[in-house]
Amino acid sequence: MKTTLSNEFLYQLFALLISVLVVHTAYVTVIRPEARLIEQEQQLMIEQNPDYQPERSMLVIIRDFEQETCFILLFWAIALLAMKAQAVTRQREQLNQNLIQLAEGETILPDDARHHARVIEALPEPDRSYLYPRTLLTALRRFRSTRNIQNVADAVAQTCDAEIERLEAELSMIRYIAWAIPSIGFIGTVRGIGDALGMAHKAIEGDISGVTASLGLAFNSTLIALILSIVLMFALYQLQLLQERLVLDTQTACDRGLIQNLQSQ
Numbered sequence: 001m002k003t004t005l006s007n008e009f010l011y012q013l014f015a016l017l018i019s020v021l022v023v024h025t026a027y028v029t030v031i032r033p034e035a036r037l038i039e040q041e042q043q044l045m046i047e048q049n050p051d052y053q054p055e056r057s058m059l060v061i062i063r064d065f066e067q068e069t070c071f072i073l074l075f076w077a078i079a080l081l082a083m084k085a086q087a088v089t090r091q092r093e094q095l096n097q098n099l100i101q102l103a104e105g106e107t108i109l110p111d112d113a114r115h116h117a118r119v120i121e122a123l124p125e126p127d128r129s130y131l132y133p134r135t136l137l138t139a140l141r142r143f144r145s146t147r148n149i150q151n152v153a154d155a156v157a158q159t160c161d162a163e164i165e166r167l168e169a170e171l172s173m174i175r176y177i178a179w180a181i182p183s184i185g186f187i188g189t190v191r192g193i194g195d196a197l198g199m200a201h202k203a204i205e206g207d208i209s210g211v212t213a214s215l216g217l218a219f220n221s222t223l224i225a226l227i228l229s230i231v232l233m234f235a236l237y238q239l240q241l242l243q244e245r246l247v248l249d250t251q252t253a254c255d256r257g258l259i260q261n262l263q264s265q
Contacts, residue, residue: 008083012173015079016072023072027063035063066188066221070181074228077177081239084170088242091130095249099123099136100257107263113144131250135159139258149262156259160251167243171236178232185225192218 038057062071100116102108108116117140120133127133135156142155 011083012080015083016076019072019075019079023068023075027068031059032063035059061220062224064188064221066184066191067224069184070221070225070228073177073181073184074232077174077232078235080174080177081235085239085242088239088246091132091246092249094127094130094132095253098257099133100261102261106261108143108258108261109263110144110147113140116140117144131160131163131246132253135250135254136258139254143262147264149259149264152262153255153259156251156254160247163250164244164247167247171240174232174236178229178236181229181232182222182225185222185229188221188225189218192221 035057038060061067099120100108101119117137120137120140121128123133138155138159139152143149143152146152
């Protein structure tokens with residue numbers, strides 16, 4: 001368990017570093033230089049033609065530091081979602097394995113539970129730590145100690161309920177990122193409005209370029225943050241759906257492969 005937690009922490013740290021490196025490199029080499037060129041071209045066109053209406057460029061909209069931070073957090077969260085989705089996929093594949101090997105018409109008596117438990121305990125790591133074998137082991141041990149089938153069914157249900165709570169807790173970092181992205185967008189809004197108020201004296205004199213640029217930062221940062229938050233929340237709920245289906249299918253597999261074959265006497 002400690003090794004798994006350590007590997008997961010290293011993956012999160014590595015994913016964050018890669019996200020920072022990739023996004024910042026894209027901003028430094030492409031987005032901000034291109035955004036400056038577009039603004040210069042639009043300013044020149046306005047000077048030549050006062051009736052010219054500049055088009056909104058996506059590069060200009062996403063060029064500021066708040067938007068860059070939002071993209072870094074988004075790609076980091078996607079990496080974490082991908083890791084957890086891959087774990088769910090591996091566990092779903094295990095549901096198709098016949099971990100409880102029974103002949104046609106064979107049943108499991110309480111004295112047979114230890115034998116079947118040893119077969120599961122012999123699985124290699126990390127297969128043995130997955131939900132399906134853990135639930136089967138809990139059920140077999142409960143059956144061996146209580147010799148009661150209803151107690152086995154309760155043990156399976158309790159294990160699956162605990163797994164749902166554990167999976168929910170492991171999503172806390174992604175939920176924090178989903179909250180942080182729009183918060184950073186609002187920080188950009190406050191910064192832009194503050195800069196605009198600081199240039200109010202120039203607007204009174206007739207130069208509104210600084211005010212409009214600051215207001216552009218305010219609205220653009222909020223726009224991008226909200227869009228990215230919507231995308232992230234959609235991906236998060238899709239992962240939750242996969243996890244809940246895994247738990248329900250595990251409970252069904254235990255009922256079909258184990259509980260229905262138990263015989264207390």
